[in-house]
Amino acid sequence: MALAFIVSLIVALPMAMLIASTPRLQSVLLPIADILQSVPALAFFPVVVAFFVARNAFELAVVFVIFLSMLWNIVFPVIGGLQTIPDDIKSAATVFNVHGWRRFLYVTVPAIFPFIVTGSLLAWAQGWTIVIVAEVLHTYIPNGTASQDLLGLGSLLVDSNAQAKSGVFLASLTAMILLVTVLNLAVWQPLLRLSQRFRFD
């Protein structure tokens, strides 16, 4: 899930910047992105599984589907964030000689930081939902067996439930709740507090 998130972030930032770069481009690309984000990530899963399983890359199949589910959660908030950068801030960057990569690093990225955090939070929430289903690969593989599932909280939850192993199911559920809670307290809450410093008045 972490790998899927990192890839989502790497793809989402330039994609959002491209979409928001000019009004003309935005009028063309935004509706396309809107349609794509409306398609559930799991709808792609049978095709994705067929592609990756044929190459024996089970792990990558799951990473790809989680990536698809996370991507739009980051893209749209970042597009919104880019549009909130005041014109005077852009003008000041021009006057003070902040161009190109320096503008991206010192002005654009900090300015959209609160929106990256919000989008990431949503992406992880979506990721948790997808990971439960995505790890149970065998249900998407013709004549698949449970041995083809990836070991993780998602597959443990689903398989233990299917096999009526209530002890394993409860332990997996508790572990997932704990993990989400710890992540929220240790990562997301501090990041949300920090992001307040980056907001324009």
Place this chain on the structure above:
Amino acid sequence: MTSAVPALALDHVSKSYVKPRNLVVKDLSVSIRQGEACFIGPSGCGKSILIKLLAGIDKPTSGTVTRPDLVGMVFQSYALLPWLTVEAKVAFAARMQGFDVSMVDRVTREYLRMVQAFAARYPRELSGGQRQRVGIARALAVESDVLLTDEPFSALDPVMTDELHDDVLRIWEQMRKTIVMVSHNFEKAIYLADRVCVMSEAESKTIVDVNLPRPRRQESEAFNLGVRKLRALLEGRARSAAADTAPPQGRG
């Protein structure tokens, strides 16, 4: 002492926009000499566009703008990055000009003196007047001979506005920078500037030289005469513009 070499010049500059279609500056030629505190305004449209053209933020539709590569600018909305402290902001402005480390340190120390009391604070922890002082310190940190200001004090209370105007005047007297200030305030124009360019909508300008000795006393007759002259010029222009657009009499 002013130099005859223009620090900034607009030569037959026009600026229009397609969406919405609008001609905001029409065939304007102004030359602003080095070391001269110059004031452009007051009036309606076109003033801020003019400053943007001089700052290199916008390009003219036709005509040429002569300006140094580097200018400092103070914005009406402060335009301060909320995630940088005051000290980091001044240092950032210096660093972006490609100064070496010792120069960045020197420039930062020098201009931080203006805002030393709140150097470690973030913009949201500052009052409007303090923010604009930071804006001025940041603009000076680029070490340009030209300082542009776009109605920088219009959102501030009158006491703070007076204080900051005096700051600007002190900067001009000490550093002899070319200061171009956009304003709609006749009194401040006469108080600060040696030349006032009176503009009105998409028309060419009238230059008024202000030859009053400094410090200028607002209660003096000469001062008030200057203010009345600016007002008359502007009102005369407004009247002539209204006459141009009035429907012909005796028709319809």
